[in-house]
Amino acid sequence: MLKHGPVDVVILALGAPSFDGSILYELEQQVGKGVIRVLDAMLLFKDGAGNRASVDLEDLPANMKTAMGFIETGTRGLFDSADADTLFEGMVPSSAVLALAIEHIWAVNLVNALSNSDVELAASIRIPAPIVDEAFAAFA
Numbered sequence: 001m002l003k004h005g006p007v008d009v010v011i012l013a014l015g016a017p018s019f020d021g022s023i024l025y026e027l028e029q030q031v032g033k034g035v036i037r038v039l040d041a042m043l044l045f046k047d048g049a050g051n052r053a054s055v056d057l058e059d060l061p062a063n064m065k066t067a068m069g070f071i072e073t074g075t076r077g078l079f080d081s082a083d084a085d086t087l088f089e090g091m092v093p094s095s096a097v098l099a100l101a102i103e104h105i106w107a108v109n110l111v112n113a114l115s116n117s118d119v120e121l122a123a124s125i126r127i128p129a130p131i132v133d134e135a136f137a138a139f140a
Helices: 022-032 062-067 081-090 106-116 129-139
Strands: 007-014 036-046 052-055 095-104
Touching: 022 036, 036 081, 081 095
Parallel strands: none
Antiparallel strands: 007 095, 036 052, 036 095
């Protein structure tokens, strides 16, 4: 019996960082619906001169910590300094990167039901959303 769903590590590159709250809102909505669980997040910045900075969730002001409350405290720290160094290497000046570790909670009950019916997962393939959009557009 599975207790956890599969986890995706998602790296979002922000060419000109501009945070309006919409990303946090959508993540919080999906967490609230029980679709996903955000296990950890890491936010990195590189200025025009190539100087690096990171934001630790634990160091946020109280009001921002509250806004990030949907990220469980017991799983924070999955990303480490080696991960940050790797991501910094690929960043261009004047950019930001948001790394997320997202557990797919929705899959737990489905996989358990399949397992209870003696069904095994033979393969799993992730098709990126832009490719899915293109395929559906071709049908129209």
